[in-house]
Amino acid sequence: MKTLMKLLLLGFAALLLLGFVVVSPEHRGHGPRRAHEHHRRVSHDRRQVNAPETRQVAGRVSATLDRAKEDARRRLDAEIREWLAPDAATSWTPPAALVDAMVEQVRVAPEEKDYGTVYTAVIDADFGGGHRARLVDAYRRDVTRDRTMKLAATLGFVLVCLGAVSGYIRADEATRGYYTNRLRLAAAAAVGASGVALYQFLA
Incomplete structure (x- = not known):
């Protein structure tokens, strides 16, 4: 019985090591010249990935200023989940800190109606590849931990x-x-x- 329990514990430790140790095949067997070319290609790809891509996400017309901002934020979260698919499940909730980092500006436009003032919030968010990569990495960490x-x-x-x-x-x-x-x-x-x-x- 003790031997079986030890084997189970050793198998669990081995699975943990396999889950966290990832070896990239792109870095195997590279000579100096190929390594330099790979570094230049990666640097170029990173510049393209980090290029900003601003989108405007508008919320619905709301009765108060706070509700307008909250609705625009919910729309932003939903659009981010669709943007990350299929690399991340649409049921996953992105970390608030990473979403906040995407927000460039929040604009609220009041509008006078016969029944009172209503508000519409618009969020300018950066949907650049750099933010996408960080969100996908966060999703993969969450999946691994789960x-x-x-x-x-x-x-x-x-x-x-x-x-x-x-x-x-x-x-x-x-x-x-x-x-x-x-x-x-x-x-x-x-x-x-x-x-x-x-x-x-x-x-």
Whole structure:
């Protein structure tokens, strides 16, 4: 039992290393000349990626100034999620700090109506490739962290199951089978509780 648990822990550590160690094939076997050409190409690509691309995102007409800004921000978040597809899931929420870095200006235009003043907010945002690359990197980090946590939770559930079975066998042997049914219920309860916790975590 101890050997099996050690193997599971070693396998978990190996999966973590494989998840975080990434070797780029573009940097294998480059000689000095090819490395220089690769550096020039990467520098040129970075200049193109970092080129600004300003878009105007307008919110809906709102009754108050704050609501106009909030609606424009929601429209911006939705447009960013569509812009990142398919490199990022549309259900993913971009970090507020990275979205704030894209905002260049927020303009609010009041308009007088017969029933009062209404407001429309327009956000000037930079949709350049540099911001896109940073957002995609953030999404990949979130996915990696989420998968690692789910893997750790699954392995924890397996260890709980092994521990429950091991404890049941040892206790049953120690009591010479007098409390077999109670021990089985206790082991099943432990496995069931950990299974419910795992389900709630993964859901």
